[in-house]
Amino acid sequence: MFRKFFLPALITSLLIFSFSGTNAQGRRKGSPGQPFEVQITPYKTTMKADGKDTALIAVNIIDNQGKTVETADNLVTFVVSGKGGKILNIRSGENSIYSPVNGTWRAQVYHGKCDVILQTTINRGAIKFEAKADSLWTGSTDIQAVWPGVPHAVTNAKYKPRFVKDRILGADISFLPELESRGIKFSxxxxxxxxxxxxxxHGFNYIRLRIFNDPAVPKGYSPGKGFCDLEHTKAMAKRVKAAGMKFLLDFHYSDTWADPGKQFKPAAWEGEDFTALKTSVHDFTVKVMQELKDQGTTPDMVQVGNEINHGMIWPEGSISNLDSLAQLIYAGITGVKEVAPKTIIMLHIALGGQNAESRFFLDNMAERKVPFDVIGLSYYPKWHGTLVDLKNNMADLAKRYPQQVCVAEYTQLKWEVNDIAFNVPNGKSVGTFIWEPLNTWEQIFDHDGKSNHLVDIYQEVAKKYDIK
Incomplete structure (x- = not known):
């Protein structure tokens, strides 16, 4: 399904695409109010392979604007691939519970919606869940069934999380050098x-920058050009600091996009044994941090990995290998702290509204004594639940764990997300980082670089929450 990790050109082309008529595959391109896509929102994408764990998957028929079509009554077929999971039941409407017919699960949505309950088997591994309906785009997600195992601590040292004193109104604008290279000028x-x-x-006080290991390689993020490599990051860091702003550095630990659907190992680290891999993570982190420090642009905050609820640097750092994952994260953290002891460490998971899975990941990191300061969440309503889900999850995490809580990525529902993020209980609010507002999704600049009315929202947010 369409995710933010697509290439920038593809993102842009999808955003400006005119939806009308039918496409080459026979699916309707859609119009407002008409069924366009089967949207699925899984409330867990990591499950225990114990034959008992269950997950709710909400299914919605949406139009090309992302809104539920409440008049939709489509027949949806559900397919589960992999040995790790099976459908337990489907509910559509208050009194309608479906069972399989001849081994096939189908259900007719009610007011455009239905709910699926997925249950694990005792087999670990990847589960692919798909929801299909005639003439509509298919909804799908990947779920990992895991055996958590007995935790082993990465350190015996006690750690008290550092608090972020600033209220952060941030933006990830890592695309900026690419846009400028194409001649786009901003106004x-x-x-x-x-x-x-x-x-x-307009009130922003923090910039987030992503960095890849070697994005210029043929299978990298920016073949032959190397956008978002160390040199581009150093240049951007100078601009951020010259503007009097702080910055969050986002290590992907990959040559290309890293997220819950993929965490590809950098080409230079292929073939290394686990001891060498940990050393490579540490040494790369130290190199980046040291070069930034040497030019006077030490990051104020660092993400060790990007959306790592399914792990990082696969296969060794898969969520299926929790001890190994914790050791790789710790290798990155120690690299940061060796160069910049005061820099805040964030662990970033893509689970804005998924409380059970957030707790699974964070509990396992706590059991392994991974030392960090801030819990970062992505929140995209299509995949991460409702605003109520986000609010409840952030509140629970703030009460349950010693760390502060931040929305590290979002784009839609700008006022609502900021109101939730700046009102986390127990003084645990940090703030937000909007993802790529210069040119993607609900961007606050038009495609020709002109600011639009959405940028003014942030002056009001900054005023309301006294952001300096």
């Missing part, structure tokens, strides 16, 4: 200005 209300300066003028 605000007709006045040309650096994009970073415009964001600062």
């Amino acid at each position: 605000d209300k007709g006045v040309p200005k650096d994009a970073i300066g415009i964001l600062k003028d």
Whole structure:
């Protein structure tokens, strides 16, 4: 399904695509209010392979604007691949519970919705869940069934999480050098200005930058060009600091996009044994941090991995190998702390509204004594639940764990997400980072670089929450 880890050109083309008529595969391109896609929202994508664990998967028929079509009554077919899971039941409407017919699970949605309960077997491994309906885009997700095992601590040292004192209104604008290389110039209300300066003028005080190991390799993020490598990151870091802003550095530990659907090992680390792999993580982290420090742009905060609820640097760091994952994360953390002891460490998971899975990941990291400061969540309603889910999850995590809680990625529902993030209980609020507002999804700049009305929201957010 369409995720944010697609290449920038593809993201842009999808965003400006005109939905009308039918496409080459016979699916309707759609119009507002008409069924367009089967959207699925899994409330767990990591499950215990114990034959008992269950997960709710919410199914919605949506239009091309992402809104539920409440008049939809489509017949949906459900397919589960892999030995780790099976459908337990399907509910559509208050009194309608479905069972398989001749081994096939089908259900007719009620008011455009139905719920599926998935149950694990005793087999660990990947589970692919798909929901299909005639003429509509298929919804799918990958779920990992795991055996958690007996935890082994990465350190015996006690760690008290450091608190972020600033209230953060941040933006990930890592695409900026690519956009500028294509000749795009930015302006605000007709006045040309650096994009970073415009964001600062409208209340932003933090910038998030992603970094890949070697994005210029043939299978990397930016073949032959190397956008988001160390040199590009150093140049951007200088601009951020020159603007008087702070910055969060996001290590992907990959040559290309890393997220719950893929965490590809960098080409340079292929074939290394686990001891060498941990050393490579540590040494790469130290190199990046040291070069940034040497030019006077030490990151104020660092993400050790990007959306790592399914692990990082697969296969060794898969969520199926929790001890190994914890050791790789710890190798990155020690690399950061050797160079910059005061830098805040974030662990970033893509589970805005998925409380049970958030707790599974964080409990397992706590049992292994992984030392970090901030819990970062992604929140995209299509995959991460409702605003109520986000609010409840952030509140529970803030009460349950010693760390502060942050929305590390979002784009839609700008006011609502910020209101939730800045009202986390127990003084655990950090703030938010909007993902790529310069050119993707609900961007606050038009495609020609002109700021639009959405940028003004942030001045109001900054004023409301006294962001400096």
